[in-house]
Amino acid sequence: xxxxxxxxxxxxxxxxxxxxxxxxxxxxxxxxxxxxxxxxxxxxxxxxxxxxxxxxxxxxxxxxxxxxxxxxxxxxxxxxxxxxxxxxxxxxxxxxxxxx
Numbered sequence: 001x002x003x004x005x006x007x008x009x010x011x012x013x014x015x016x017x018x019x020x021x022x023x024x025x026x027x028x029x030x031x032x033x034x035x036x037x038x039x040x041x042x043x044x045x046x047x048x049x050x051x052x053x054x055x056x057x058x059x060x061x062x063x064x065x066x067x068x069x070x071x072x073x074x075x076x077x078x079x080x081x082x083x084x085x086x087x088x089x090x091x092x093x094x095x096x097x098x099x100x
Contacts, residue, residue, distance in 0.1 A: 042085045053085045054092070064092065 006019060015023070044053050050070075051061035064070060065081075073088035074081060 044083050044085045046081050049081075049083055049085070050088070053083070053088060069094075 006015065006023070012020065044050065047058055047061045047065065050065060051058050054061065054064060056064070065074065070083070070088040070091045073084045073091055076082070
């Protein structure tokens with residue numbers, strides 16, 4: 001069998017299945033740095049994530065975010081919103097002010 005040299009310029013279409021598996025195995029075995037979430041944390045993203053967490057509509061999720069009750073659970077940079085779902089549910093359940 002003729003062994004062909006594989007370089008970075010070799011088109012994927014020219015590889016055999018075995019060569020492709022071997023190349024992907026090298027990529028998968030390479031150490032990858034990932035951000036480890038703290039144990040017990042569950043993050044949701046955006047207004048849609050808030051709506052799914054609380055089981056409400058998008059406008060209601062906007063009102064919940066704007067109310068400030070869950071601000072401690074929200075991290076926002078520009079338009080990107082990251083919410084700690086469990087903390088948000090805990091904060092929304094706490095009563096602040098009003099009659100006792």
